[in-house]
Amino acid sequence: MKLMEKAPAKINLALDVLYKRPDGYHEVEMVMTTVDLADRIELSDLAANEIRIISHNRFVPDDNRNLAYQAAALLKDRYKVRTGVSISIEKHIPVAAGLAGGSSDAAATLRGLNRLWKLGLTLDELAELGSEIGSDVPFCVYGGTALATGRGEKIEHLPVPPKCWIILAKPTIGVSTADVYKRLNVADADHPDILQMISALELSDYRKVCSNLKNVLEQVTLYTNPEVAHIKDQMKRFGADAVLMSGSGPTVFGLVEHESRVQRIYNGLRGFCDQVYTVRILGERNTLE
Numbered sequence: 704m705k706l707m708e709k710a711p712a713k714i715n716l717a718l719d720v721l722y723k724r725p726d727g728y729h730e731v732e733m734v735m736t737t738v739d740l741a742d743r744i745e746l747s748d749l750a751a752n753e754i755r756i757i758s759h760n761r762f763v764p765d766d767n768r769n770l771a772y773q774a775a776a777l778l779k780d781r782y783k784v785r786t787g788v789s790i791s792i793e794k795h796i797p798v799a800a801g802l803a804g805g806s807s808d809a810a811a812t813l814r815g816l817n818r819l820w821k822l823g824l825t826l827d828e829l830a831e832l833g834s835e836i837g838s839d840v841p842f843c844v845y846g847g848t849a850l851a852t853g854r855g856e857k858i859e860h861l862p863v864p865p866k867c868w869i870i871l872a873k874p875t876i877g878v879s880t881a882d883v884y885k886r887l888n889v890a891d892a893d894h895p896d897i898l899q900m901i902s903a904l905e906l907s908d909y910r911k912v913c914s915n916l917k918n919v920l921e922q923v924t925l926y927t928n929p930e931v932a933h934i935k936d937q938m939k940r941f942g943a944d945a946v947l948m949s950g951s952g953p954t955v956f957g958l959v960e961h962e963s964r965v966q967r968i969y970n971g972l973r974g975f976c977d978q979v980y981t982v983r984i985l986g987e988r989n990t991l992e
């Protein structure tokens with residue numbers, strides 16, 4: 704049997720770090736939402752009892768370093784599954800970009816294998832398993848819009864953001880998430896007002912969403928990567944309503960309310976940046992089919 708799952712990218716509308724925990728992770732408060740830039744995961748039964756990754760992307764590992772591989776290995780081990788699986792990843796989300804591409808592939812693999820192997824697990828159970836793979840995986844299991852706390856694994860669903868266009872631009876540099884967290888000085892950081900962002904979503908107030916976009920990790924990545932600041936400036940200059948770096952970066956996203964401006968911003972950025980995407984916010988959370 705063969706089946707397909709979509710693995711959408713996420714952006715962080717607000718990202719706060721409260722403190723460094725004794726286990727080395729940071730306690731966070733993040734408002735996240737999925738967008739319609741997605742990898743496509745195809746899962747098929749394999750006669751041999753093994754996990755095979757096919758990706759055709761030189762930046763994506765095809766062994767047990769791949770987060771989709773880890774998701775399959777975790778389910779296989781926990782539920783004593785004796786059949787093999789081939790996981791084909793058609794990559795559309797830029798790698799090491801702050802868009803949770805690997806985490807979303809892992810989450811889609813959990814959802815897909817739950818169906819393929821008829822495990823009967825709930826999304827909550829899949830999200831709990833996903834937290835063993837990475838902090839962004841539980842959010843990616845549900846998708847939609849949510850507040851993520853703890854190290855990112857505690858999820859509370861939020862209303863869909865007001866309708867708008869999102870422009871994503873990724874500079875050619877890659878960023879290490881661990882390194883960005885390590886270099887953050889929590890005491891000196893400029894913190895977002897997470898409650899105001901939640902209120903903006905509850906009121907469906909586009910202007911309020913724009914004025915509350917803030918990411919505490921942005922300064923850290925901007926400091927060592929001036930390209931990110933340049934893209935932010937240009938996106939604003941071309942007419943985006945508000946701009947922010949997603950996650951640990953380096954991808955920058957801009958919110959645009961009026962369609963008439965989208966093409967101008969896209970064309971302006973394409974003049975000096977190879978990876979630019981125009982996307983929409985994905986309204987719906989995932990459900991189990």
Ligand SMILES: C[C@](O)(CO)[C@H](O)COP(=O)(O)OP(=O)(O)OC[C@H]1O[C@@H](n2ccc(N)nc2=O)[C@H](O)[C@@H]1O
Binds near residue numbers: 733803806854855882
């Ligand atoms: C930056 C974000 O993408 C924002 O959504 C996430 O906070 C990071 O999520 P992720 O990539 O799934 O992170 P993980 O794979 O769990 O962790 C990678 C590394 O980032 C650091 N890390 C991550 C999450 C967290 N709350 N505190 C941390 O300090 C740790 O050094 C960890 O070893």
Ligand SMILES: Nc1ncnc2c1ncn2[C@@H]1O[C@H](COP(=O)(O)OP(=O)(O)OP(=O)(O)O)[C@@H](O)[C@H]1O
Binds near residue numbers: 762792798803808809
């Ligand atoms: N399925 C996968 N797709 C992409 N990268 C993967 C995958 N599995 C493992 N990786 C590894 O993970 C690293 C980070 O990739 P990813 O695209 O997930 O980063 P990211 O978008 O910055 O993640 P996050 O936003 O969660 O911090 C890559 O350099 C790659 O070696």
